[in-house]
Amino acid sequence: MDELLKYDHVEISFAGRPVVHDVSVSLEPGEILGLVGESGSGKSTLIKAAMGLLGGNGLVTRGDIWFRGQNIPDLSDQELRKIRGAQIGMIFQDAGASLCPIRTIGGQIYESMSAHMEISKEEAKKRSLDLFHKLHFKNAERIWDSYPFELSGGMNQRAGIAIAMLMNPAVLMADEPTSALDVAVQKQVVLEMRQLRDMFGTAIIIVTHDIGVVSAMADRVLVLKDGNAMEYGDAGQVLKNPQNAYTKKLLSAVPRLRRN
Amino acid sequence: MEPILDIKDLTKTFRNRGKSDLTVVDHVSFQLYPGEILGVVGESGSGKSTIAKLITRLIDATEGSIFMNGRDITHAKGAQLKDIYQQLQMVFQNPVGSFDPRRTLGDGIGESLRNHGVPKEKCRERVIRLLEQCGLSEEFAGRYPHEVSGGQCQRAAIARALAIEPKILICDEATSALDVTVQKQIVELLLSLQKANGLSYLFICHNLALVQMLCSRVLVLYDGKIVESGTPDEVILSPKSEYTKCLVDAVL
Numbered sequence: 001m002d003e004l005l006k007y008d009h010v011e012i013s014f015a016g017r018p019v020v021h022d023v024s025v026s027l028e029p030g031e032i033l034g035l036v037g038e039s040g041s042g043k044s045t046l047i048k049a050a051m052g053l054l055g056g057n058g059l060v061t062r063g064d065i066w067f068r069g070q071n072i073p074d075l076s077d078q079e080l081r082k083i084r085g086a087q088i089g090m091i092f093q094d095a096g097a098s099l100c101p102i103r104t105i106g107g108q109i110y111e112s113m114s115a116h117m118e119i120s121k122e123e124a125k126k127r128s129l130d131l132f133h134k135l136h137f138k139n140a141e142r143i144w145d146s147y148p149f150e151l152s153g154g155m156n157q158r159a160g161i162a163i164a165m166l167m168n169p170a171v172l173m174a175d176e177p178t179s180a181l182d183v184a185v186q187k188q189v190v191l192e193m194r195q196l197r198d199m200f201g202t203a204i205i206i207v208t209h210d211i212g213v214v215s216a217m218a219d220r221v222l223v224l225k226d227g228n229a230m231e232y233g234d235a236g237q238v239l240k241n242p243q244n245a246y247t248k249k250l251l252s253a254v255p256r257l258r259r260n
Numbered sequence: 261m262e263p264i265l266d267i268k269d270l271t272k273t274f275r276n277r278g279k280s281d282l283t284v285v286d287h288v289s290f291q292l293y294p295g296e297i298l299g300v301v302g303e304s305g306s307g308k309s310t311i312a313k314l315i316t317r318l319i320d321a322t323e324g325s326i327f328m329n330g331r332d333i334t335h336a337k338g339a340q341l342k343d344i345y346q347q348l349q350m351v352f353q354n355p356v357g358s359f360d361p362r363r364t365l366g367d368g369i370g371e372s373l374r375n376h377g378v379p380k381e382k383c384r385e386r387v388i389r390l391l392e393q394c395g396l397s398e399e400f401a402g403r404y405p406h407e408v409s410g411g412q413c414q415r416a417a418i419a420r421a422l423a424i425e426p427k428i429l430i431c432d433e434a435t436s437a438l439d440v441t442v443q444k445q446i447v448e449l450l451l452s453l454q455k456a457n458g459l460s461y462l463f464i465c466h467n468l469a470l471v472q473m474l475c476s477r478v479l480v481l482y483d484g485k486i487v488e489s490g491t492p493d494e495v496i497l498s499p500k501s502e503y504t505k506c507l508v509d510a511v512l
Contacts, residue, residue, distance in 0.1 A: 257508075
């Protein structure tokens, strides 16, 4: 199958110092890729690079990031704006904080949709409520009218996922989307993201340090350490039968629940 | 055996003007025995951290009482509190935020010693020994909180809690912000301290697998009430309450 997104020998530097070294990985339509590793291993940097969000200091210094025939590091800000949000969606660790605190969820959805297309507020609301229902949100109408502080952390995160999905992007980048959530809510969010993939064929890159989340979601896994790719392959195989010494160490440090 | 910490009907109600009262800890009773690691699990908002703050007397209880070694500390203040903190110390979830950003880690670790009149030279020696015990080299004493990683800072926070040689350590999500490999090191450190110094822990944590690995007994908290308690195996392998079942099922 054709690759949707491809990192080709990518090196990323901050202020001239390389932090990600020679990483190659690709994403097919509908695939869920897990990026795992400790803090500082370059997980978030990799997905930020694909969105052109490295900031003033950050630069892709070697290699290419191909998305639908375009090389992301070569694109202008204007071209990137067309891709961000519309073609590559993003979910943040703390959705509550990534939403504007003084505007309703509905208002923010309308704003982000109208940045990409001509749309009336009624139409935006209709589409949002449709998606809310598909994701089994209770009180969809109330969520549309709520301010972020009126919703729980879990509900904010689910709303954040819905907002990212409204433009029906081909790729969804999720940076620690469940780390701030309780286990019960975490499971719900994980199931919801898998459901998105099944419903819309969205490819997902999920960055997480939670091995449980990766094993429940990902088709393939890339293990990173200090910006280097340690192991890359089928999620089941890497997690059950790791080959790399670091992957083994990482997996052995994860406390696992014994059930009977 | 006499409990080192005896909590009776502990209740905390927050009163907000114009809004209805919010009881976040609701008649909670339990005991902590010497050398025991007691786990407290539950979702956010279940009252875990409030219990930690009540016991460490960072906030005042609305009802109920807290006994430490048979002594009622529910309303202790001033010099009595200083006395209590000699036996009871706390490790917070956010290590970087729990240190004064304008003072070095060594300063923070030695503070309780200086407060108890340990001379400066001796204090320095002790700080270095504590750092070593927690797997950090001497140079960390001169570093500021923002100059170290989260895991290193949490180890410094444990060193600070241990400085005064307490009998009880309250760990409020002490490993939750850390990478699993660092978490493993911290857990090993806590276990070795339990063996070497006979410390007792109140280990607040939302990670059931970690609780199962570490704790001798566990309390399940829901909506401010204890819904279940027992050994980790009893609670996790054959949960009795509906809520505990949900909690165990949700683990991925």
